[in-house]
Amino acid sequence: MDDNYSGDSLGGFFQKHSSAESSVSASLNNAAAFGSARRSITFDHDDTGTASVETNAPKKKRVSRMTGGGLRQFSAKVCDLLESKGRTTYAELADYIMSELAGNDSETATSLSEFNDKNIPRRVYDALNVLEALDIITRVKKEIKWNGIPDRKMDLEGMKAECVRMMNRIGRKTAYLKDLEEQFADLQNLMFCNKELLKSGNTHPGGFSLPFILVQVYYFVIFCWFA
Amino acid sequence: MDDNYSGDSLGGFFQKHSSAESSVSASLNNAAAFGSARRSITFDHDDTGTASVETNAPKKKRVSRMTGGGLRQFSAKVCDLLESKGRTTYAELADYIMSELAGNDSETATSLSEFNDKNIPRRVYDALNVLEALDIITRVKKEIKWNGIPDRKMDLEGMKAECVRMMNRIGRKTAYLKDLEEQFADLQNLMFCNKELLKSGNTHPGGFSLPFILVQVYYFVIFCWFA
């Protein structure tokens, strides 16, 4: 049986080495002949051009996609990067992403980077365009500014901070309040004591008296007098 | 006029025969041979180089691009649509966008739609992929759900409400506090007075009494007196 392993994914392994053509034809045949297993990791090379036509060995296209490693993957990366940098340029983005991708290979390094060198930049453009359409970023002459998923982060953060601030304020006020309540209670005790003293007749009649009045009024008329 | 639009390739429509090795070349030829003119909103072309192969007049690929009418444009549309529908499917999206685009033409209608029939769907996929990477949408088996710029709306509203609530609470506490402070001040005054009286010797050594009255009124008339 053939290979058909399935794997992949992640792997990303496809090498694209551009070299021998024999491989090419082989790949073609494989695909057709075996019919079954498709995916071959790839091959080919280039020739690019378009064309080619004649006779024999037509090349193919290469590929074997890096499953799951397309626009979606790059968009996410682009987004993270943009968000963390806030303001950057296309070149910086592309470089960063490329270097990141280049890190995880073993021997396909060269071929991989050759591949990425051309593919990533193109994908980054796609991602940027969508992001721009959503107003998540703004492009002004080469400079890319992250507006952020509209206010989300900023406002959320801002409001959280505000919340904390308010909580603290409430805490302080509450403590002060408690303090005052205690003092208030103490004074009420004082009043009570005075009253008791008075009542108990413990007071000296000719003593002193303090015709004293304290009136606190909030909203209405008050008549008060004494003689 | 020569607008040539016309045909298109349709290319896709040769089914994929993947069989023989000739397949490759065959497809190429088809494209070339039938290929002939493909729309051009603007003009055309020429035959540039690449390709083509034998025989007759093969045109190529071309297609003068519809500047500015690419991923960016479609992304915006896709986004609006998704947001308004909340939950839909790829097919619905594509159809909707296509019909919308088809509306604004004059005579190129046919060619345009033929063109769009193939191009738009592809673009919609691009847009969806980016959106998905940003978690703005979620795809579950053909169904596309709009998550909407992550919680933004919900959280923002929620936190604003929370803020208002807290502000009110602070207001109430503050008023109460002020109230207590005043009462406190009053009582301290009372204490002070008492102390002064005491000190002034006006007091009777055997104890003091303070026929005293403290009245606090909130809302209504009060008559108070003593003699």
Place this chain on the structure above:
DNA sequence: GTTGCTTTCGCGCTACAC
């Protein structure tokens, strides 16, 4: 497992803009 079709979408050629 394997045809055979449909849905996604990787990838890169190449047209334009600057």
Place this chain on the structure above:
DNA sequence: GTGTAGCGCGAAAGCAAC
């Protein structure tokens, strides 16, 4: 030339049906 991006071929993934 270089930077951007329109555009679409055809491979891979998903789905039946055999």
